[in-house]
Amino acid sequence: MKIIIAGAGEVGFHLAKLLSYESQEITLIDTNKEILLYAETHLDIRVVKGDSTSIAILKESRVNTCDLFIAVTSSETTNITVCVLAKQLGAKRTIARISNTEFIHHKEELGFTKFGIDELISPEALAASEIELSLRQTSFRESFEFEGGALSMASLTLSRSALFVGKTVKQAAEILPEIHFVPIAIKRYGTQFTIIPRGDTVFERGDDVVFITSEGGAEELCRLTGKSNREINNVMILGGSKIGFKTARDLSSKKFNVKLLEENKERAFDIADDLPEVLVIHSDGRNVDLLDEEHISEMDAFIAVTKNSETNIMSCLVAKSKGVKKTIALVENMDYFELSHSIGIDTLVNKKLLAANNIFRYIRKGDVVAMTKLSNLNAELLEFEVNSTSLVCNKLIKDIDFPRAAIIGGVIRNGVGIIALGSFKIQEGDLVVVCCLLQSIKRVEQLFL
Structure with missing residues (x-):
C-alpha cells in the first residue's frame, strides 16, 4: 500500500515508523529538513521537503498513486486543506487530524466526505476518551x-x-x-x-x-x-493542555468533582472561564506541599497530562504515595511504558499510539471496524465484519483453519456481545474480535476478505 503522511511531528513520525515496519511504501512530507534527515536515515521511507499545501510538492510525492493520504501537521486548517487537495489529485482515501471535536460530532451534517475528507481523527479527543x-x-x-x-x-x-x-x-x-x-x-x-x-x-x-x-x-x-472496581467521584487533573481541558470538561459534565492544576496563569483563567463547574487552581502541581493543601489524599483518581512525560510519571508516583487508588499518566516516550507499570502507575496513555490504532485499521485487509495494539505485547486486537465471501462465514469456530498465533475473543451479533466457543457458528454480518500476534495477521486477514 502506498501511503503519504503530511507532517513529521510526533504523531506523523510515529505513524511513519510503525507503518514502515509493516513494509508499506511510505512518503513523509515536512518543511523541517533536520526531522526529515533523521527519518530518512532511521526509517525505510521516502521523504519530501516542502509545504504539503503546495500542489507541486503533492505531485512530487506522487499523490495520484497513493492509497492513503494522512495529514497530521500541527495545523488543523492545513490538514483539512491538504486532504481536499490530495483527494482532487487522485488519492484514494484521506484522513485529517483535527483539534476541534465539533467537526467529528457533525461530520455527516457538514459533509466532509463530499469535499474529499474520508475520516477525521483527534489524538487529544482519543486520549480524553481513553482516560x-x-x-x-x-x-x-x-x-x-x-x-x-x-x-x-x-x-x-x-x-x-x-x-x-x-x-x-x-x-x-x-x-x-x-x-x-x-x-x-x-x-x-x-x-x-x-x-x-x-x-x-x-x-x-x-x-x-x-x-x-x-x-x-x-x-x-x-x-x-481479588480486584475491586472502586467508584470514582473526586478527580485531580495536573495540566491544562488540550487533553487536560477536554478531560475536565467531559468529566465535569458527568458529575465528577474535578480539580485542575495549571501552572500558566493566563491559561488557568481561560479554563476557569470556560469550565465553571471545574475548580481551577493556578499553581505548580509538582509542589508536594501544595498537593497536600489541595487534599490529594482525598482524591479517588489523579490524572497527569502535562507536556512532560517525566513530570507526569513522578506526579503520579507522588499521588500513589498519598493513597490515591487510580493514577493515569500521559506518556509520550513509548520506552517508559513497561517501566511505569513496574513501579506502580495504573494506566498510561499515549496519544501517538491511540492515533496510530485509529488509522491502522485502514491499512488492514478485510472489513476492519476497529483495531487496537496491546501495550507491551506484540499483538493486535482487530474487529472484522463478516461478509458472505469471508472464509469464516457459516462455519463453526472449531472448523476454521485458524493460526495458532491468533484467537477469536468474541462475536457481536445484532449489537449483543457473545463469548464464542468452538461450537459457535459465525454468520454474515457478525462482528468478530480477533487477537493476533504480529506474525499471524496476514493469515487472519485472508479469512475475512
Whole structure:
C-alpha cells in the first residue's frame, strides 16, 4: 500500500515508523529538513521537503498513486486543506487530524466526505476518551470497548489472590456456570514473550493477562482476581493542555468533582472561564506541599497530562504515595511504558499510539471496524465484519483453519456481545474480535476478505 503522511511531528513520525515496519511504501512530507534527515536515515521511507499545501510538492510525492493520504501537521486548517487537495489529485482515501471535536460530532451534517475528507481523527479527543474509560474500569490497567461496550478488552496483572492462579484456562472456565470472559493474550512475569492461551495454558502469578468480556464479565473478573472496581467521584487533573481541558470538561459534565492544576496563569483563567463547574487552581502541581493543601489524599483518581512525560510519571508516583487508588499518566516516550507499570502507575496513555490504532485499521485487509495494539505485547486486537465471501462465514469456530498465533475473543451479533466457543457458528454480518500476534495477521486477514 502506498501511503503519504503530511507532517513529521510526533504523531506523523510515529505513524511513519510503525507503518514502515509493516513494509508499506511510505512518503513523509515536512518543511523541517533536520526531522526529515533523521527519518530518512532511521526509517525505510521516502521523504519530501516542502509545504504539503503546495500542489507541486503533492505531485512530487506522487499523490495520484497513493492509497492513503494522512495529514497530521500541527495545523488543523492545513490538514483539512491538504486532504481536499490530495483527494482532487487522485488519492484514494484521506484522513485529517483535527483539534476541534465539533467537526467529528457533525461530520455527516457538514459533509466532509463530499469535499474529499474520508475520516477525521483527534489524538487529544482519543486520549480524553481513553482516560474516561479507565476511570470507569478502575481495576484494569488497560481497557478498550467494541461497539459501545458490547464486548470489552480488559488487561490486568494476576496477584496471589486470583482464584484461577495455578489452574488451566479450561479449569478456570469451570469455576463459573456461565462464561462472560475469555483470556486472549498472556505475558509471563519477567519475559517479553506473548502467549495466545489455549485450554491447557496455566495461569501463573504475575501474568499480565488480556481478557475479552461480555456484559457482566468485568464484575466476574474483579471477583475472581481479588480486584475491586472502586467508584470514582473526586478527580485531580495536573495540566491544562488540550487533553487536560477536554478531560475536565467531559468529566465535569458527568458529575465528577474535578480539580485542575495549571501552572500558566493566563491559561488557568481561560479554563476557569470556560469550565465553571471545574475548580481551577493556578499553581505548580509538582509542589508536594501544595498537593497536600489541595487534599490529594482525598482524591479517588489523579490524572497527569502535562507536556512532560517525566513530570507526569513522578506526579503520579507522588499521588500513589498519598493513597490515591487510580493514577493515569500521559506518556509520550513509548520506552517508559513497561517501566511505569513496574513501579506502580495504573494506566498510561499515549496519544501517538491511540492515533496510530485509529488509522491502522485502514491499512488492514478485510472489513476492519476497529483495531487496537496491546501495550507491551506484540499483538493486535482487530474487529472484522463478516461478509458472505469471508472464509469464516457459516462455519463453526472449531472448523476454521485458524493460526495458532491468533484467537477469536468474541462475536457481536445484532449489537449483543457473545463469548464464542468452538461450537459457535459465525454468520454474515457478525462482528468478530480477533487477537493476533504480529506474525499471524496476514493469515487472519485472508479469512475475512
